[in-house]
Amino acid sequence: MESHYYLSSSPIPYRIVCRLPYSTVNQFKFGLNLLNGIFDEKNKFGLLIYKNEDKSLTISRNLCRHAGGNFVRDIEEGPEIVRCTSHGWKLNTKTLEYIRPKMCLKQKQLTIEEQNDGGLFILEPILYEPWLINPQLKQDLQPNEMTITYLNHASIEIQAGNEKLIIDPWLIGPCFGRGWWLFHKNESDIFNRIANADAIFISKSFPDHFNLPTLREIAKMNRNIQIYIPQFIIDHFKDQFEQLGFTNVRKIPFGIWQKLKNDEECLSRFLILPDHKLSNVDSVILFEYKGHQILNLVDCLNPNGEYLPYSIDVLLTNFTSNTSAYPSCFIEQFDQEKILEICQKKDEDFIKKIIKYIQLSNPSVWIPFANYFIEAGPDDEQIRQINWKNNPQSVGQILQNRFPLLKTWYPFPDGKYDLGTKIGDQPSKPIDDYLKKSWNFQPYISQLDQSLEFEPLKTIEGIKEYFQWTKFNNYDLILHIIETNNDFSIILREYFLDFLGPNPTLSESCPVSRPLLRIRCRASVLRDIFIRGYSWINLYNGFSGRYFAQPNIYHSKFWNHFKYNLPLDPPQWIGFTQQIPPNVVQALVKWEDQSSITLTMALNSICLD
Numbered sequence: 001m002e003s004h005y006y007l008s009s010s011p012i013p014y015r016i017v018c019r020l021p022y023s024t025v026n027q028f029k030f031g032l033n034l035l036n037g038i039f040d041e042k043n044k045f046g047l048l049i050y051k052n053e054d055k056s057l058t059i060s061r062n063l064c065r066h067a068g069g070n071f072v073r074d075i076e077e078g079p080e081i082v083r084c085t086s087h088g089w090k091l092n093t094k095t096l097e098y099i100r101p102k103m104c105l106k107q108k109q110l111t112i113e114e115q116n117d118g119g120l121f122i123l124e125p126i127l128y129e130p131w132l133i134n135p136q137l138k139q140d141l142q143p144n145e146m147t148i149t150y151l152n153h154a155s156i157e158i159q160a161g162n163e164k165l166i167i168d169p170w171l172i173g174p175c176f177g178r179g180w181w182l183f184h185k186n187e188s189d190i191f192n193r194i195a196n197a198d199a200i201f202i203s204k205s206f207p208d209h210f211n212l213p214t215l216r217e218i219a220k221m222n223r224n225i226q227i228y229i230p231q232f233i234i235d236h237f238k239d240q241f242e243q244l245g246f247t248n249v250r251k252i253p254f255g256i257w258q259k260l261k262n263d264e265e266c267l268s269r270f271l272i273l274p275d276h277k278l279s280n281v282d283s284v285i286l287f288e289y290k291g292h293q294i295l296n297l298v299d300c301l302n303p304n305g306e307y308l309p310y311s312i313d314v315l316l317t318n319f320t321s322n323t324s325a326y327p328s329c330f331i332e333q334f335d336q337e338k339i340l341e342i343c344q345k346k347d348e349d350f351i352k353k354i355i356k357y358i359q360l361s362n363p364s365v366w367i368p369f370a371n372y373f374i375e376a377g378p379d380d381e382q383i384r385q386i387n388w389k390n391n392p393q394s395v396g397q398i399l400q401n402r403f404p405l406l407k408t409w410y411p412f413p414d415g416k417y418d419l420g421t422k423i424g425d426q427p428s429k430p431i432d433d434y435l436k437k438s439w440n441f442q443p444y445i446s447q448l449d450q451s452l453e454f455e456p457l458k459t460i461e462g463i464k465e466y467f468q469w470t471k472f473n474n475y476d477l478i479l480h481i482i483e484t485n486n487d488f489s490i491i492l493r494e495y496f497l498d499f500l501g502p503n504p505t506l507s508e509s510c511p512v513s514r515p516l517l518r519i520r521c522r523a524s525v526l527r528d529i530f531i532r533g534y535s536w537i538n539l540y541n542g543f544s545g546r547y548f549a550q551p552n553i554y555h556s557k558f559w560n561h562f563k564y565n566l567p568l569d570p571p572q573w574i575g576f577t578q579q580i581p582p583n584v585v586q587a588l589v590k591w592e593d594q595s596s597i598t599l600t601m602a603l604n605s606i607c608l609d
Contacts, residue, residue, distance in 0.1 A: 004126060007113060009233055010279040011254045012305070014123040017061070017110060018045045022118030031079050032093050034062065034071075046070060047110075047122065048082060050093045054553065059122060060096055060107045064089050105356060108306075125305040130255035130271060131286055131293075138291030141420035146289050148314065148419070150411030152184050154209060154298065154370035156316070157197065160268040160289035163260050164197040167285065167296065169218070170211040174377065174444055177525040179542030180208060181376040181439050187414045195221035198261055201228045201270070203283050203298045205236035206537065208373070212244065219245035226261075228252050230272050234280040238568060254283075277301035281564055286312075292419055295361055299323075299370055308361040313419055315363035318370040320389040321350040324541045328387035332520070332548040336386055343388040351395055358403060365407040365424075366399060367417065368392035375543055376439050379487040383543045445486070451527040452492075456573055460495075460506060466530045467497060467504040469571040472561050475499045478514045479558075483523035488546060492523050499558070517555055521545035533570030536562035 004013040018039040033049040046062030048071060062071050069086025077083075080094045090100040096107040111123040149157040155169040171190060174181050187193075194200070195218050202210050218225065223245045229237055231251040241249045252258050252272055260268035268289045275282035277300070284303045287294040293312040297303045327334060327342040334342070358366065371392075375384040396408035409417045409424035412434050417424040427434065456462035479497040484490060498505045498514075510516060525544040529536060539545050540563065549555070 005121075005123060007111075007123075011231075011233060011274050012276055012279055013126045013128060014111065015126050017122040017124050018043075018047070019115075020120045020122060025118065025120055028057070032073065032082070034073070034082075036062075045122075048091075048093045048107075050080060052094070054556075056556075057112060057120075058094060058096065059110045059112060060093070061110065061124075064091070065098075065105060065107060125276060125307075128255065128273075128304060128307055129309070130257075130273075131288075131309045134257060136267075136269075136288060136291040141290065141292060143420045144418060146292055146419040148294065148316075148367065148417045150369065150413060150415050151190060151194075152182055152186060152413060153372045154318075156296075156369065156411075157193065158287050158294060160260075160287075163266060163268045164199075165260055165268070165270070165287065166194050166197045166200045168203055168209040168211075168298070169194055169200065169214050170208050172211065172213040172217065174439075175207040175211065175373070176542030177522075177528070177538045177544050178377050178441075178445055178448060179375065179380070179538075179544060180373040182436055183372040183374045184413050184434055185436050191217055191221060194218055195225065197225065199226035199228055201285060202237075203230070203285060203296075204281055206281075206541075209298070210237065212240070215241075215246075216244055224248050226250065228258070230254065230283040232280045232283075234568070236280070236568070257288075273304040275300040275302055276305040278564065294419075295363070297357065303357075306356070306360060308357065310360070311362045313364050314367060314417070315357065315361055315365070316367045316369055317354055317357060319350075319354070319368040319392045319395045320371045321346045322387050322389050323371065323373075325539075325543065325545060325547060326554075328383050329543055329545055330547050331382075331386075332518070332546055333552060339386050340388055343386075347388070347390045350390065351398055354395065354399065355402060358399065358406065363406070364422065365409055365417070366396065367409050367411060368395060369411055374436075376436075378441055378445070380543055387543075445524075448524040448528050449486075451524055451531055454527060454531055457527045457530055463495065464504075464506060465573075466571055467506075469533070470504075470562065470566055472558070473499055473502050473504060475555075475557055476515055477555055477558055478510055478516045480510060480516060480518040481526070482518065482520040483526060484520055486522050486524060488520060488522070515553075515555070516548075516550045517558070518548040518550075519545045520547075530571070531573070533566060535564065535566060537564075 005016050006013060016039070018037060028049060028051045030051045030053070033051065035047045035049055036045070038044050048060050048062050050058040052058065064071065064084040064086065066084065066089050067086055069084040071082035071084055071091060074081045074083035074090060077090060080092055081090055081099065082093055083090050088100070089098060091098050091107055096109055113121040113123060115121065145161060147159045149159065151157060151169065153170050156167050158165045158167070171186050204210065224247050227241055227246050227249040229249065229251055231253045254272050254274050257269045257271050259266045260270065270285055270287045273284040273286065275284065282298065282300045284298065284300055285296045286309060293309060294314045294316070295309060295312045296316045299318045322328065322343050327339045331339065371389065375387060392410055396410065400406055400408060407422065412427050412431065415425040415427070456465065477499050479499065480494065481497070482494040483492045485492065496507045496510050498507065498511065521539060522544040525539060525542065529538055
């Protein structure tokens, strides 16, 4: 039996393709390198290694996905292009996209683990198909026996027999600071519906899935409801469910069938699969009842390494990739015509990803969801206009042209798809009547504005305290922060951070000839993030910054750290407590859009009078 290799921070099983000593790694030239060798005296390997400008490596096997032929350099196309010696297929080794013929599938990228001596383990995910364990025999379904009901955004109810599972409820307020607002109205009985379900599954810790205001209301109604969460190695949830009042929280390991209820007669089960791109952030859920399967990819970037169950009943995916700052918030980097071009290209590529998932899973029906939000906030009209997104009906038409037997169903609040009849509800009123027309902005925005009165962050010492807490260092980047009012028209403060040394340093000017990332951002959102120790995903996905990079590159090491790898415990502002007016602390703790939990931890020495 093949032995598995595990990274310390990932649940994904790997095999070791080879080990590259530092002497070999140090000799790689910028651009394309071809390498052949033998590992463990028996396993031959061939690698395509592209060394990028930032010295990172993009590595794949030297095997064509068509018929397993080997690649050689192609002098006709360009220095990063290789050609298969068997049938002439051509691959861009920098992007891992096939350029001849053009196709949806990409070359699979290998994983790199750096060793203490500078050498590299090159790893490949092992084919991981846990759904094949203890398979269920497919049985006929009666009408209304197994259904999917759309609630809002990424929230659905799966009903199977007498059992009901709720997934990722977001029903209140904005997400990502003040950037996302619900696109659809809630049905009047929605909280009772959720509170009376058998269980709730939360797929990830982002606020449009792990929505604290929504969960707080549910806890008031039924604190004993079963909560299921993935057993991530890095626990971004920590004990927040318990602090919300829930008493029945269970972490579920990846790849193991879990009954929905601890009952011998329960026929509903589910298993959780990892995302290979963000293995401690995202997860996939596969739900099964009487052999009928619903695969919810949520918004994973690389679900289970693209090993998916085949011939499923329902596939749920999102339908657009334009859900974050890039490119719509790079208006100081690109003009609006270029932003539109990038948006459309991103979404064209995203349709190719959906096509690939359909090829891999062969569903009977595709349901688009999880992108039903709108940039409705005050001062975000420009973003709302230029952040072009795919229309789900347009995507569905493309898919049906490609897959004539594929059915599609477009969800609406309280609409239901019946797996027994294979028929989805149709709206009983004009679609426009399901859409939200107004939002209660002021309570949320005014509470964010209270962060401007947080005395520690009015000082340079407070800024230093925060960036020391982040533990980000030894990276060649100057970060230029420009804090503004909410409509970006007035600069409140600006400063520069240099991350090159062991500790970040602040200055009032920018060193010349250094990589620069400038962020012009709403001070209220940024300081709220600083106070609570939140992920910068709230800034980046929340459209509360305007970005410029020189040179024009994505600083993946910086962004991955500030989005996904900040310390789990928030900054401790104990040394600054005498500077914080009690009324400011009270206002911040009452902030209903975000959690008061992490703020309470951060201010745990303050007495609230």
